[in-house]
Amino acid sequence: MAKKDTQPQTSSKKKTAFGIFLEELTRGSLLVPILAIVTGLLLGGLIVALTTEQVYTTWSESPLEAIGIGVNAALRSYGALFNGSIGNPERIIDALSSGEEAAIRRAFNPFLESLTKSVPYIFAGLAVALGFRAGLFNIGAEGQLFIGAITSVYVGFALTGLPAIIHLPLALGAGALGGALWGFIPGWLKAKTGGHEVINTIMMNYIAFRLSEYLLRGPLQRPGSTNPISPFIEASAQLPRFFDSPIRFHLGFFIALAAAYGVYWLLFKTRIGFELRTVGANPKAARYAGMNIVWVTVLAMSLSGALAGMAGANEVLGLNYNLAPAFSSGYGFDSIALALIGKSHPLGVVLAALLFGTLRNGALQMQIAANVPVDIISVMQALILAFIAAPAIIRTIYRLRTPEDDDDQLHVRGWGG
Amino acid sequence: MPPVLELRNITKRFPGVLANDRIDLTLNRGEIHALLGENGAGKSTLMNILYGLYQPDEGEIFINGEQARINSPTDAIHAGVGMVHQHFMLIPVFTVTENVMLGSESIKVGGVLDRKTAAERIREISSAYGLAVNPDDYVRDLPVGGQQRVEIIKLLYREADILILDEPTAVLTPQEADELFKIMHSLTERGKSIIFITHKLREVLDIADRITVIRRGQVVGSTTPKQADQNKLASMMVGREVDLKLEKKAAKPGAVVLEVENLKIADDRNQIAVDGISFQVHAGEVLGVAGVQGNGQTELVEAVTGLRNALEGHIHLLGEDTTQASPRHITELGTAHIPEDRQRDGLVLNFPVADNLVLNTYYKQPYSQGLIMQHELIAETAKTRVENFDIRTPSVETSAGSLSGGNQQKVIVARELSRPLKLVVASQPTRGLDVGSIEYIHGRLVASRDEGAAVLLVSSELDEIMQLSDRIAVMYRGKIVDVLPAKGASKEQIGLLMAGLSGQKTLKNPAKRGKSRKDA
Numbered sequence: 001m002a003k004k005d006t007q008p009q010t011s012s013k014k015k016t017a018f019g020i021f022l023e024e025l026t027r028g029s030l031l032v033p034i035l036a037i038v039t040g041l042l043l044g045g046l047i048v049a050l051t052t053e054q055v056y057t058t059w060s061e062s063p064l065e066a067i068g069i070g071v072n073a074a075l076r077s078y079g080a081l082f083n084g085s086i087g088n089p090e091r092i093i094d095a096l097s098s099g100e101e102a103a104i105r106r107a108f109n110p111f112l113e114s115l116t117k118s119v120p121y122i123f124a125g126l127a128v129a130l131g132f133r134a135g136l137f138n139i140g141a142e143g144q145l146f147i148g149a150i151t152s153v154y155v156g157f158a159l160t161g162l163p164a165i166i167h168l169p170l171a172l173g174a175g176a177l178g179g180a181l182w183g184f185i186p187g188w189l190k191a192k193t194g195g196h197e198v199i200n201t202i203m204m205n206y207i208a209f210r211l212s213e214y215l216l217r218g219p220l221q222r223p224g225s226t227n228p229i230s231p232f233i234e235a236s237a238q239l240p241r242f243f244d245s246p247i248r249f250h251l252g253f254f255i256a257l258a259a260a261y262g263v264y265w266l267l268f269k270t271r272i273g274f275e276l277r278t279v280g281a282n283p284k285a286a287r288y289a290g291m292n293i294v295w296v297t298v299l300a301m302s303l304s305g306a307l308a309g310m311a312g313a314n315e316v317l318g319l320n321y322n323l324a325p326a327f328s329s330g331y332g333f334d335s336i337a338l339a340l341i342g343k344s345h346p347l348g349v350v351l352a353a354l355l356f357g358t359l360r361n362g363a364l365q366m367q368i369a370a371n372v373p374v375d376i377i378s379v380m381q382a383l384i385l386a387f388i389a390a391p392a393i394i395r396t397i398y399r400l401r402t403p404e405d406d407d408d409q410l411h412v413r414g415w416g417g
Numbered sequence: 418m419p420p421v422l423e424l425r426n427i428t429k430r431f432p433g434v435l436a437n438d439r440i441d442l443t444l445n446r447g448e449i450h451a452l453l454g455e456n457g458a459g460k461s462t463l464m465n466i467l468y469g470l471y472q473p474d475e476g477e478i479f480i481n482g483e484q485a486r487i488n489s490p491t492d493a494i495h496a497g498v499g500m501v502h503q504h505f506m507l508i509p510v511f512t513v514t515e516n517v518m519l520g521s522e523s524i525k526v527g528g529v530l531d532r533k534t535a536a537e538r539i540r541e542i543s544s545a546y547g548l549a550v551n552p553d554d555y556v557r558d559l560p561v562g563g564q565q566r567v568e569i570i571k572l573l574y575r576e577a578d579i580l581i582l583d584e585p586t587a588v589l590t591p592q593e594a595d596e597l598f599k600i601m602h603s604l605t606e607r608g609k610s611i612i613f614i615t616h617k618l619r620e621v622l623d624i625a626d627r628i629t630v631i632r633r634g635q636v637v638g639s640t641t642p643k644q645a646d647q648n649k650l651a652s653m654m655v656g657r658e659v660d661l662k663l664e665k666k667a668a669k670p671g672a673v674v675l676e677v678e679n680l681k682i683a684d685d686r687n688q689i690a691v692d693g694i695s696f697q698v699h700a701g702e703v704l705g706v707a708g709v710q711g712n713g714q715t716e717l718v719e720a721v722t723g724l725r726n727a728l729e730g731h732i733h734l735l736g737e738d739t740t741q742a743s744p745r746h747i748t749e750l751g752t753a754h755i756p757e758d759r760q761r762d763g764l765v766l767n768f769p770v771a772d773n774l775v776l777n778t779y780y781k782q783p784y785s786q787g788l789i790m791q792h793e794l795i796a797e798t799a800k801t802r803v804e805n806f807d808i809r810t811p812s813v814e815t816s817a818g819s820l821s822g823g824n825q826q827k828v829i830v831a832r833e834l835s836r837p838l839k840l841v842v843a844s845q846p847t848r849g850l851d852v853g854s855i856e857y858i859h860g861r862l863v864a865s866r867d868e869g870a871a872v873l874l875v876s877s878e879l880d881e882i883m884q885l886s887d888r889i890a891v892m893y894r895g896k897i898v899d900v901l902p903a904k905g906a907s908k909e910q911i912g913l914l915m916a917g918l919s920g921q922k923t924l925k926n927p928a929k930r931g932k933s934r935k936d937a
Contacts, residue, residue, distance in 0.1 A: 288762040
């Protein structure tokens with residue numbers, strides 16, 4: 001075989017995060033996610049066209065015109081999506097030339113708001129990705145996110161008189177700790193009893209949801225309010241914003257990027273990460289190599305929970321300043337999808353999270369400007385996910401070769417594994 | 418009369434690899450044609466093309482002089498080609514009849530299975546070819562040799578004329594292998610033709626009518642057993658002179674390193690797999706554990722290396738009781754473990770070679786400083802190991818899974834034998850490897866012994882046990898039947914012990930036993 005003939009080379013390239021990412025890109029394993037996104041967008045456009053009523057009313061008279069209307073509708077909604085998530089180019093130029101500060105802020109707001117919306121996605125995506133790397137399927141990010149939000153909001157309003165430099169880290173840390181606890185429990189159950197983490201994290205989700213409802217109607221309810229809502233947090237616990245209203249862009253975005261780097265560093269530079277990845281890739285070999293699988297499993301679930309908790313903490317400390325039941329729009333569940341799209345690599349997760357944040361942000365504008373329901377975005381996300389989960393579909397559509405060592409499979413063991 | 422099978426100019430390319438390069442092969446009626454080659458030489462690819470699992474990029478297949486289109490195994494079966502895979506494709510909870518019928522069921526009116534007719538045909542086939550099988554037995558109750566016979570009956574039931582046997586003796590005792598050879602002869606006497614894939618040179622010389630050697634996807638030569646000997650075949654396979662006889666000095670046994678006392682171990686199904694065995698391994702000697710696979714060797718090795726708990730008994734390593742010790746502690750005492758299943762236990766296939774080379778030392782100085790792994794140092798060390806142990810890999814960053822089996826095993830050997838060692842536990846260390854790699858790994862094991870390590874070698878390859886061991890323990894159904902010095906032990910004697918016949922009987926009437934087998 002040709003492989004055997006090649007003599008060992010001497011290349012001592014230092015691997016960087018970007019290097020690994022590029023490597024995966026050129027090896028073709030990132031081609032599938034990218035094509036999945038493109039295909040999802042195209043099909044989303046088709047759905048917009050098909051749900052435009054005018055297309056059907058015109059069809060009997062002139063099918064060609066009907067198709068034109070459909071294409072037009074799709075283009076208009078994607079135009080609105082772009083304006084709503086990146087920014088309207090005309091408005092940006094106008095605002096810049098007028099030099100009016102408020103106008104400039106408004107013109108750039110869509111883009112910054114997309115970044116803001118991607119913060120919880122980054123954290124929760126990292127949480128799921130870290131679990132994947134250790135061979136664990138953490139379905140419980142949503143519950144961990146709720147608990148993280150509860151603990152951080154509590155520290156945020158209950159502690160008073162502290163300077164921000166102490167209060168904010170405390171509140172964030174409380175969020176991470178709460179999430180970590182919620183991840184630790186299923187992790188410990190898995191390691192000690194073999195109880196499958198998928199089942200247990202789902203159960204923990206329900207407990208978290210009901211617990212938050214109870215707390216918001218009981219101990220944590222805002223005094224004097226009849227609604228299930230917590231008191232406002234102290235200003236010292238708020239994540240600072242960088243611009244005046246309406247721009248909500250806050251420090252959380254940079255903390256999220258730092259967390260992504262931290263996860264990358266942990267996974268690929270430390271011996272704990274080595275253990276985590278080994279247990280995830282081949283638990284038998286990990287045992288053979290003398291690794292403590294119980295410890296690694298518990299640690300991975302706890303860290304995963306902490307990251308998900310940070311997602312919740314960022315929402316309450318950065319945007320809402322209080323906790324209400326509907327504060328999460330399912331970030332924890334969407335994060336499973338985006339960890340898959342991002343190939344469980346921190347950089348991939350950040351990129352996928354930016355995509356999700358952008359789509360979510362643009363969707364609102366799409367609804368207002370093009371009268372297309374927000375749900376179209378959910379359908380598109382579902383399509384993208386379906387294509388990524390079943391790469392064979394994408395490979396068939398684009399006639400791609402099946403890779404020899406199929407890296408596209410989940411980093412997760414099956415049931416009972 | 419045209420040959421029953423002719424492959425002309427078969428070429429098959431995989432990305433980056435030319436697996437088959439213009440291969441010609443003819444098979445005459447009633448012939449046993451041995452296909453010999455190292456792992457990765459292209460034997461399996463060629464046979465998978467013949468069996469319809471791959472399509473050749475170029476070339477033609479002729480069956481009985483007519484060009485055949487084989488696009489699927491179904492086509493192959495219709496064309497009279499049948500294959501017995503190395504791993505049997507049987508359903509244990511079905512009877513022999515049900516297994517044979519599977520896929521070509523005889524059906525009565527209303528879709529009811531006609532077991533009776535099928536069983537009748539199986540009886541006919543088994544008496545015609547001397548394949549002793551009872552159609553009503555459950556497959557799970559059959560010994561491995563019996564299961565193999567069921568596989569052969571499956572082919573005959575589907576009226577195959579060309580039988581491909583892929584490494585058929587790998588799972589058999591020497592006696593069962595002899596039985597198989599008899600069956601192969603009775604098949605060819607009745608006009609069947611056989612392609613026999615193997616890497617065991619002795620068997621080829623014993624049974625084949627013609628031999629074709631494949632190396633790196635090309636036919637390097639055809640010969641007959643009369644014209645060839647083992648050394649000639651080995652050098653044809655490898656492409657250089659090979660030393661088949663391992664030169665080793667007499668052992669200088671020292672103090673006891675490993676002592677096993679009255680050890681009882683359960684397997685995964687909670688059945689007793691090791692049933693009260695005791696033995697010692699001394700520094701500077703190789704204790705070979707012979708036995709057909711599945712007689713408790715796997716569980717014994719797992720217990721010694723800390724991967725499985727014993728029910729009863731004790732394991733002492735260098736005087737310390739390690740019966741309950743963790744794998745890491747046992748490793749740190751100076752134990753190397755070459756595991757039975759390299760891909761399952763010994764390697765993380767999608768990790769780079771460099772990471773696999775530190776799989777159980779990654780946490781130590783100098784590979785880790787505190788929390789941080791020293792990737793550059795690990796890569797540098799890996800480069801040295803790759804050179805010292807002759808691991809053929811494009812780079813140390815290549816994933817272990819993309820190496821050939823022999824090189825994967827060398828990665829494990831390099832990792833395990835590069836530490837100061839007191840005990841080497843090697844389980845099936847050369848399974849499925851090519852001649853060159855076997856030669857190399859054997860040399861390394863003997864070198865460890867000569868440096869004073871105790872070596873516990875577990876292998877179902879009798880040749881390997883006989884070549885490397887200083888003493889041989891034979892395991893059968895969880896017990897050690899006998900321990901005998903390797904010097905003066907004969908293959909027949911150990912073969913009989915492996916089949917569970919106690920040492921005493923064997924020594925008393927070996928001739929008689931051999932005779933009665935023939936009579937049966």
